Amino acid sequence: MLFSYExxxxxxxxxxxxxxxIWLNILWTATTxxxxxxxxxxxxxxALARYLDxxxxxxxxxxxxxxxxxxxxxxxxxxxxxxxxxxxxxVVVGVNLLSxxxxxxxxxxxxxxxxxxxxxxxxxxxxxxxDVVGIGRQLTTALLLSIGSLHWTVLGATAVVAVELxxxxxxxxxxxxxxxxxxxxxxxxxxxxxxxxxATPSDPDRRPxxxxxxxxxxxxxxxPR
Numbered sequence: 001m002l003f004s005y006e007x008x009x010x011x012x013x014x015x016x017x018x019x020x021x022i023w024l025n026i027l028w029t030a031t032t033x034x035x036x037x038x039x040x041x042x043x044x045x046x047a048l049a050r051y052l053d054x055x056x057x058x059x060x061x062x063x064x065x066x067x068x069x070x071x072x073x074x075x076x077x078x079x080x081x082x083x084x085x086x087x088x089x090x091v092v093v094g095v096n097l098l099s100x101x102x103x104x105x106x107x108x109x110x111x112x113x114x115x116x117x118x119x120x121x122x123x124x125x126x127x128x129x130x131d132v133v134g135i136g137r138q139l140t141t142a143l144l145l146s147i148g149s150l151h152w153t154v155l156g157a158t159a160v161v162a163v164e165l166x167x168x169x170x171x172x173x174x175x176x177x178x179x180x181x182x183x184x185x186x187x188x189x190x191x192x193x194x195x196x197x198x199a200t201p202s203d204p205d206r207r208p209x210x211x212x213x214x215x216x217x218x219x220x221x222x223x224p225r
Contacts, residue, residue, distance in 0.1 A: 004034045019107035020055075020061070020064060021178065021183075021185060022070065022177045022178060022189045022219075023064050023065075024048055024052070024064065024181050025176075025177055025178055025179070025180050026151070026177070027044075027047075027064070027065065027068045027069075028044045028045070028047075028048045028050075028180050028181060029044075029176065029180060031043060031044035031068075031069075031072055032044045032048070032054050032180075036079075038083065038084055038087050039080055039083075039084075039089070040082040040083075041086075041087065042079035042080045042081070042082050042083020042086075043072040043073070043075075043079045043080060043083070044072060045079070045083060045120075045121075045124045045184075046071065046072065046074070046075060046079035046082075046124045046128060047071035047072040047074075048068070048124070048180075048181065048184050049121075049124035049125045049127070049128045049184055049187075050071045050074070050127075050128035050129075051064070051067060051068055051071060052184055052185060052188040053125055053128050053129045053188060053191075055188075056072060056188045056189060056192050057129070057188075057192050057195055057196060064138070068095075075127065078127070078135075079124070079127065082123060082124070082135055082139075084137065085135060085139075086116060086119075086120045086123075090113070090116050090120075092116075093113045093116060096109040096112075097109050097110065097113065109177050114157075115143070115204070116159065116198065117183075117222060118141050118146050118150055118153060119139060119142045119146060121183050121184060121187045122142035122143075122145050122146050122187060122191070123138050123139055123141075123142035124162060124184075125142075125145075125187060125188065125191050125195065126138045126141045126142045126145065129191075129195045130195070145191065146195065148194075149190050149191070149194065152190045153190065155188040156187065156189075156190050157183075157186075159186060160182055160183045160186055163182060164182065165177065167178070167179070200221045221223075
């Protein structure tokens with residue numbers, strides 16, 4: 001059965017979007033590795049969150065590589081410090097999980113690990129799309145956003161875990177291509193309606209007197225570079 005012209009265009013948009021997510025994941029991995037992990041994960045995660053926010057919320061798809069690298073340098077040391085704090089929290093919780101034998105303490109630390117992972121993704125969208133300043137306030141805002149969208153957060157986290165497990169079991173080659181970007185994509189979708197109300201005044205659709213812009217389709221025809 002032959003595809004119609006509209007179906008081919010739709011398929012092309014989805015494939016282009018899928019390729020863009022893969023390339024963003026590769027850029028995230030490269031930036032993190034070049035930053036020796038602790039120094040790179042913050043800027044890489046901020047750049048990924050900022051690109052996805054502008055893409056999903058406003059329909060903007062500028063040249064992927066150049067824009068990602070610009071975003072990674074955009075806020076200077078702030079993403080580095082945020083990433084270092086999250087890594088430090090993760091190390092503490094990980095050590096506790098490995099050393100504690102009491103089941104209730106292990107359960108508490110497992111819950112803490114989930115919170116660190118969830119807040120660790122949300123916080124970079126807070127940095128990218130709001131005017132909240134200060135690591136403490138940004139982490140608190142990220143926690144409140146995740147709780148405020150709790151049902152979507154739970155569904156999204158479940159979907160991410162399920163897809164990651166399926167890739168590990170049946171498509172291991174996809175893990176380095178999608179593994180890091182997948183939770184960011186899910187959070188970008190969860191936060192898209194919320195961030196329309198929390199966007200910074202510098203956003204075009206938040207300027208006084210500006211009309212609300214309708215986002216372009218999620219998977220557009222622009223080819224990442």
